Amino acid sequence: xxxxxxxxxxxxxxxxxxxxxxxxxxxxxxxxxxxxxxxxxxxxxxxxxxxxxxxxxxxxxxxxxxxxxxxxxxxxxxxxxxxxxxxxxxxxxxxxxxxxxxx
Amino acid sequence: xxxxxxxxxxxxxxxxxxxxxxxxxxxxxxxxxxxxxxxxxxxxxxxxxxxxxxxxxxxxxxxxxxxxxxxxxxxxxxxxxxxxxxxxxxxxxxxxxxxxxxxxxxxxxxxxxxxxxxxxxxxxxxxxxxxxxxxxxxxxxxxxxxxxxxxxxxxxxxxxxxxxxxxxxxxxxxxxxxxxxxxxxxxxxxxxxxxxxxxxxxxxxxxxxxxxxxxxxxxxxxxxxxxxxxxxxxxxxxxxxxxxxxxxxxxxxxxxxxxxxxxxxxxxxxxxxxxxxxxxxxxxxxxxxxxxxxxxxxxxxxxxxxxxxxxxxxxxxxxxxxxxxxxxxxxxxxxxxxxxxxxxxxxxxxxxxxxxxxxxxxxxxxxxxxxxxxxxxxxxxxxxxxxxxxxxxxxxxxxxxxxxxxxxxxxxxxxxxxxxxxxxxxxxxxxxxxxxxxxxxxxxxxxxxxxxxxxxxxxxxxxxxxxxxxxxxxxxxxxxxxxxxxxxxxxxxxxxxxxxxxxxxxxxxxxxxxxxxxxxxxxxxxxxxxxxx
Numbered sequence: 117x118x119x120x121x122x123x124x125x126x127x128x129x130x131x132x133x134x135x136x137x138x139x140x141x142x143x144x145x146x147x148x149x150x151x152x153x154x155x156x157x158x159x160x161x162x163x164x165x166x167x168x169x170x171x172x173x174x175x176x177x178x179x180x181x182x183x184x185x186x187x188x189x190x191x192x193x194x195x196x197x198x199x200x201x202x203x204x205x206x207x208x209x210x211x212x213x214x215x216x217x218x219x
Numbered sequence: 220x221x222x223x224x225x226x227x228x229x230x231x232x233x234x235x236x237x238x239x240x241x242x243x244x245x246x247x248x249x250x251x252x253x254x255x256x257x258x259x260x261x262x263x264x265x266x267x268x269x270x271x272x273x274x275x276x277x278x279x280x281x282x283x284x285x286x287x288x289x290x291x292x293x294x295x296x297x298x299x300x301x302x303x304x305x306x307x308x309x310x311x312x313x314x315x316x317x318x319x320x321x322x323x324x325x326x327x328x329x330x331x332x333x334x335x336x337x338x339x340x341x342x343x344x345x346x347x348x349x350x351x352x353x354x355x356x357x358x359x360x361x362x363x364x365x366x367x368x369x370x371x372x373x374x375x376x377x378x379x380x381x382x383x384x385x386x387x388x389x390x391x392x393x394x395x396x397x398x399x400x401x402x403x404x405x406x407x408x409x410x411x412x413x414x415x416x417x418x419x420x421x422x423x424x425x426x427x428x429x430x431x432x433x434x435x436x437x438x439x440x441x442x443x444x445x446x447x448x449x450x451x452x453x454x455x456x457x458x459x460x461x462x463x464x465x466x467x468x469x470x471x472x473x474x475x476x477x478x479x480x481x482x483x484x485x486x487x488x489x490x491x492x493x494x495x496x497x498x499x500x501x502x503x504x505x506x507x508x509x510x511x512x513x514x515x516x517x518x519x520x521x522x523x524x525x526x527x528x529x530x531x532x533x534x535x536x537x538x539x540x541x542x543x544x545x546x547x548x549x550x551x552x553x554x555x556x557x558x559x560x561x562x563x564x565x566x567x568x569x570x571x572x573x574x575x576x577x578x579x580x581x582x583x584x585x586x587x588x589x590x591x592x593x594x595x596x597x598x599x600x601x602x603x604x605x606x607x608x609x610x611x612x613x614x615x616x617x618x619x620x621x622x623x624x625x626x627x628x629x630x631x632x633x634x635x636x637x638x639x640x641x642x643x644x645x646x647x648x649x650x651x652x653x654x655x656x657x658x659x660x661x662x663x664x665x666x667x668x669x670x671x672x673x674x675x676x677x678x679x680x681x682x683x684x685x686x687x688x689x690x691x692x693x694x695x696x697x698x699x700x701x702x703x704x705x706x707x708x709x710x711x712x713x714x715x716x717x718x719x720x721x722x723x724x725x726x727x728x729x730x731x732x733x734x735x736x737x738x739x740x741x742x743x744x745x746x747x748x749x750x751x752x
Contacts, residue, residue, distance in 0.1 A: 136358050139371075156355040163338075163356040166309070170339070176297075176306065 125206070126199040128171060132164060133195060147196030161190045168202055178205045225665065226488040227687050228480060229431035229680075231279075231334075232473065233272060234438025235658050236497025237263065239448060243470050251478035252660070255490060259662030260704035262672040263497075264680070268612045269625050270496035270653040271557055273308060273335045275677050276433065279493060280317040280334060282681030282696035286615025289314035290336055292558040296620055301571065302546040303562045305539075305554060310336050310349075314617055316693065318429065318681045319343050325690050327428035330421050333414055334433055345427050348417060350435065354382035374420035381413035388439075393531050394648035395443055397458050403443060404465040407436030408472050415476040422483040428688060430484070434473055438653075440466055441498040445651030449500070489663030489687045493680050497654035502630025503646050504595060505530050506602050507639025508553040508561060509543070511593060517586070519548035520638055527637040530647045532556040540636045547572045551586060551623070556633040560622030561586065583608050583623055590626065595643045602643065604629040661701065663687075665709040672704045686713055 126147060133145040133154060140155040151161055169178045181201065182188045190198065244253045267275045267285055277290040285291050294305035295312050313336050319329045320341060329345035331337060337349035340362035347362040348370075357378050361367040370376045387406065395403055411434050418432050441448070447455060447463040455463060481490065507527075512518035524543050533556050534540070540554050550573065551563050563582065566573030574582045587606040595602055605627035613621040626634065632652045659675050665687050678698035685692050686700035691713055702710040 132359060136355060138358075157353045159353045160355040162307075163353070163359070166307075167339075167359065179306070 124199070125168070125172070125202045126196065129164070129168065129195060129199050129202075132167065136160065145195060147194060147199070149195050150191070151193055151195060151198060152191035158191055165190070172202070172206055174202075174205060177208075178202055181205050225687055225689050226426075226428050226484065227430070227684050228484050228488050228490045229429065229684060230477060230480060230490060230492045231276070231431065231433035232437045232492060232494045232658070233276075233433055233435040234441050234496060234498050234653070235494040236499075236654055236656055237261075237658055239437075239441060239445070239498055240470075240658065242448075243467065243474075248467050248470055249474035249477075251474045251481065252492065255477070255481075255492065255662040256660055258668050259490075259660055259666050260668065260670050260672055260701075261658065261660045262675050262701075262704075263656040264493055264659035265674065265676040266496040266653075266655045266657055267677060268607060269559060269627075270655045270657075272435075272438065272495050275495035275657075276335050277313060278677040279495060279680045280319065280336075281313070281315045282318070282678050282685075282692070282698040283315055284613070284615060284678060284697060286610075286613035286618045286621065287315060287695070287697065289617035289620060291613060291621045292555055292560075293335075294555060296554075296562060296622065298565050298567075301567050301573075302541065303552070303554060303564055304541055308336055310339055310341055312336065315695065317341075318684050319345075319347075319431070321685060321693065322429045322688060322690060327688060327690070328425070329429045330418075330425070330427040330431065332418055332421075332432040333435060334431070345429075346421055346425065350433060352382065354378035357382065370417055370420065373424070374416045376413050376416050380409045381417075383410070391439075391443060392533060393529065394650060397456075397462065400444060400447075400462040401465045404440055404462065404469055407439055408465075408469050411436050411469070411472055411476065415472075415479070418476070419479055419483055422480065429684065430480075434476075436469055437473070437494070438498070440469055441651040443651070445498055445500055446649035487664055489661065489665045491680065491683065491687075492658065492660040492662075493677075494657035495677065497656045497658070498651050499631055499654040501632035501646065501650040501652040502628070504598070504630040504643050505532065505632065505639075505646050506626075506628055506630070506634045507637060507642050507644065508626070508634040509636055510639040511590075511602075511642040512549075512551055512553070512561070513638075514642065515589060517550045518552050519545040521545055524638045526640055527635070528640060530635075530644050531637055532633050532635040534637065543636070543638070550574050550582070553634055553636045556636055558622050559626045559628065559634050561590075561624040561626070563623040587624060590624070593642070595630075596641055597643060601629050603627070659701070661704050665705050667704060667706045670704050672701055675701055689713055 130145050136156060137145060137154050142154055165179055182190055243249045267278055273293055274285040274290045277288045278284060281288045289312050290308055293308060295308050297304045297306060319331050322329050323344035329343050331347045333350040335350050337347055338352050338360050340347035340349055340360060342362060346366055349360050352360040358367045391403060414432060414434060422430055444462060444466050447459055448466055452460055509518055513520060521543060544552050546564060549564055551561050553561050564573040566575045569575055587608060590603045590606050593602040603626050607625045609621050609623050610618055612625040676698060679701055682692050682696050682698040682700040
């Protein structure tokens with residue numbers, strides 16, 4: 117089942133984070149949880165971004181958005197905010213945005 | 220033995236060269252590898268034109284040079300945004316099939332552990348634990364899904380020990396004081412023990428026809444400790460001797476694992492021990508390539524970029540090197556230390572900043588000529604021994620993604636991308652760097668002991684693996700099997716080469732997962748390896 121099939125970004129992101137944190141004694145992951153508080157290495161959030169981009173066929177657009185529009189410390193986002201930001205990128209027109217073709 | 224019953228173990232020692240191994244083979248530190256050598260064949264294994272782990276391992280995995288497989292560095296260059304940028308490489312960037320793909324397609328089971336360019340993991344017939352993945356993402360990175368949990372429960376792996384301590388590596392890139400080197404080495408001993416647990420668990424519980432692992436501690440240790448390994452013990456301080464002893468303990472552990480692997484593989488498996496490149500002592504001078512470019516009017520620093528006074532090749536922290544430059548007034552820049560390369564700022568349209576397409580070739584040739592005449596202001600010696608243009612260094616259909624000029628420095632080592640006090644500066648700590656000659660050692664029922672091998676290249680490994688497995692070698696594979704080291708019965712040609720057009724079919728159909736990354740944190744991970752800026 118793809119993320120699109122399962123109803124959107126938040127369930128997909130939550131599923132990933134639940135899997136990654138199952139041994140970290142953080143309980144279940146919810147939309148209000150700060151990404152910085154999940155006990156993950158911050159570098160893992162980059163992998164998260166990449167996996168979400170791939171899942172939704174965003175090329176580099178989410179990465180670029182978080183980098184520049186506006187520059188955002190991903191660790192300071194809640195799970196819900198991260199999902200919202202992703203949905204904004206999905207909704208935004210992709211024309212002229214450099215990135216690899218969606219798979 | 221029928222070719223279809225043959226099995227191969229590919230045991231990778233990242234950064235190992237015979238100059239490092241030979242003393243330990245002689246003095247009993249590595250008895251298993253010594254025995255393998257005695258009963259097998261060996262040759263130096265020539266690395267890629269620029270010897271660096273991702274392109275070289277990719278060549279080992281695919282049997283093709285970087286210009287064909289598409290991996291040139293830890294990062295993928297992107298010129299599409301108007302200024303050069305980079306993102307982390309992934310398995311999606313590999314444009315051709317690997318031996319793991321090919322063996323899988325032929326129904327053979329494979330195990331691939333700790334190889335670069337394997338995240339997201341391809342859906343192989345077997346098991347994949349990719350290299351270069353942080354511990355907290357390993358749960359999503361292994362194939363098949365569920366393997367990670369199995370390894371934790373049954374192989375008792377500890378992910379935090381398995382993965383790299385990135386904070387320490389970030390510091391270590393610039394060299395470590397002697398009192399921290401022992402810890403550094405021990406950390407890698409622990410890591411290899413973890414990889415060993417995974418390897419042996421899978422060999423025993425789910426044996427594969429092709430089992431492959433990379434131990435990457437060799438290269439990490441040589442970068443910081445090569446000067447101690449090659450020194451005479453009596454020339455070292457007691458503290459340095461302790462570090463040297465710890466280094467040898469590392470090789471003892473690696474050799475012990477090799478012995479266990481041989482036992483687990485059984486007598487009918489062929490073993491290949493290979494490295495992606497070798498090692499050598501770095502020169503005592505560091506080239507600040509971007510400072511040289513600035514002096515030649517080709518690069519403009521942003522005003523707030525500080526001058527490095529510590530002979531560093533890369534920045535601490537997470538700033539990307541692309542942010543150091545005023546791209547409106549920059550025609551070329553070195554973006555990563557690892558590549559030893561200069562990237563041309565390609566103007567996307569006439570009138571925009573950068574080098575217009577029609578001037579590109581002349582620009583590169585002129586830059587090459589200027590680099591070849593560059594002199595160290597302090598010594599008067601030439602700085603650059605060789606400059607390879609893109610299509611010279613990386614010919615092939617994927618060359619457009621390659622760096623534009625690749626430098627071979629007269630004083631061996633990686634260039635600095637920082638703003639230097641001058642174009643050259645003294646190196647403050649001894650450092651090991653890469654050498655093009657790695658190792659190839661083969662042993663097993665298919666190998667004819669004592670035969671003299673022709674000179675081998677990293678692209679020959681995949682063909683050798685496929686030949687030993689009794690599998691056809693795809694037509695596009697550039698390498699040739701090392702049949703001169705094989706027993707006559709095994710030398711016989713394998714099934715007809717496949718006429719598959721698999722080159723570049725991977726483009727656009729990457730495995731599930733990453734297709735672009737490279738943001739600050741990931742870059743810092745690469746930087747912490749000592750290569751990237």
